[in-house]
Amino acid sequence: MKKYLRLRPKTRSWGKNPLMSLIIMLFASFCLANPAIATGLYELPNNPMAKDIWVVDLANEISLATQGSLSSDFKDLAKATGQEIRMVAIRRLDYGETINTLADKLFANWYPSEEDKSNQTLLVMDTLTNTAALRTGDAARMLVKPEIAESLVEETVGYDLRNGNKYNQAFLDASDRLMAVLSGEADPGPPAIEKTIQVASTFSSAEETDDGIAFTWVIVLLILATVIPMVTYFLYVM
Numbered sequence: 001m002k003k004y005l006r007l008r009p010k011t012r013s014w015g016k017n018p019l020m021s022l023i024i025m026l027f028a029s030f031c032l033a034n035p036a037i038a039t040g041l042y043e044l045p046n047n048p049m050a051k052d053i054w055v056v057d058l059a060n061e062i063s064l065a066t067q068g069s070l071s072s073d074f075k076d077l078a079k080a081t082g083q084e085i086r087m088v089a090i091r092r093l094d095y096g097e098t099i100n101t102l103a104d105k106l107f108a109n110w111y112p113s114e115e116d117k118s119n120q121t122l123l124v125m126d127t128l129t130n131t132a133a134l135r136t137g138d139a140a141r142m143l144v145k146p147e148i149a150e151s152l153v154e155e156t157v158g159y160d161l162r163n164g165n166k167y168n169q170a171f172l173d174a175s176d177r178l179m180a181v182l183s184g185e186a187d188p189g190p191p192a193i194e195k196t197i198q199v200a201s202t203f204s205s206a207e208e209t210d211d212g213i214a215f216t217w218v219i220v221l222l223i224l225a226t227v228i229p230m231v232t233y234f235l236y237v238m
Contacts, residue, residue, distance in 0.1 A: 040094035041105045048086055048110055059091040059127040061167040070175055083140055083182040085121045086110075087171050092128045099126050103133035111137065121182065123157070123174055130161040132170075143181050152177055155190035 045053055054071040055062065070087065078084045093102060103124040111117040117137035121144060125132040134149050144152075152174055160170035173191055181187050 040097060041102065041109060044088065044106060054086055056088045059089040061127050062089050062171060063168055066168045066171060070171060073175060073179060077179055077182060081183055083119050083121065085178050087123045089125045089127060089167060093126055099124060099131040099133045103135050107135040121178060125157065125170065127167055132157045140182065144178065148181060148187050151190055159191060
């Protein structure tokens with residue numbers, strides 16, 4: 001009686017090819033992650049005035065507490081003065097985009113007419129390059145003078161970004177200055193730069209003292225471990 005072998009069709013097993021599996025995993029990761037990382041104009045919400053949006057955080061760096069505090073302050077400012085502030089944080093600029101071109105496009109998209117733009121102030125921050133841009137309408141620019149705008153970007157937001165990536169603090173410090181000048185008050189200026197003066201100390205720290213004591217005990221134990229057997233031997237011989 002003849003026996004027939006049933007041959008299975010050959011199939012590719014990607015799992016048995018480590019290189020191919022790695023390529024597939026990297027490609028899948030890139031496809032899934034890249035759109036969420038790069039941010040262009042159309043990844044940002046449209047018409048924030050109608051949706052009561054004041055802070056946009058696509059970088060996932062601004063805490064909910066900070067967003068809530070800023071949104072509340074900006075609402076109060078708008079009711080009191082008619083001036084509106086909005087802040088945007090993104091993780092990465094889209095290919096070929098700069099922080100300035102994105103700020104220009106976003107300002108034009110959110111506020112199409114000159115009348116819409118007039119009382120608007122927009123701060124855009126990119127957390128990958130640690131850069132920021134500020135845009136103001138005509139009426140807002142009468143209060144946020146060019147020198148204040150430049151200082152706010154470079155000396156307020158820029159300082160916080162350069163010193164520990166303090167994204168929340170950057171928005172809060174920028175808010176303090178903008179809220180003041182848009183309310184007709186004097187510009188409080190950039191945060192004071194703290195300079196740490198290191199003074200040489202002649203006293204040992206607690207850690208240094210502990211290390212010294214431990215070293216001394218090691219030496220004592222080594223001496224005892226050497227001397228005691230020798231003394232014991234001589235006493236036994238005598």
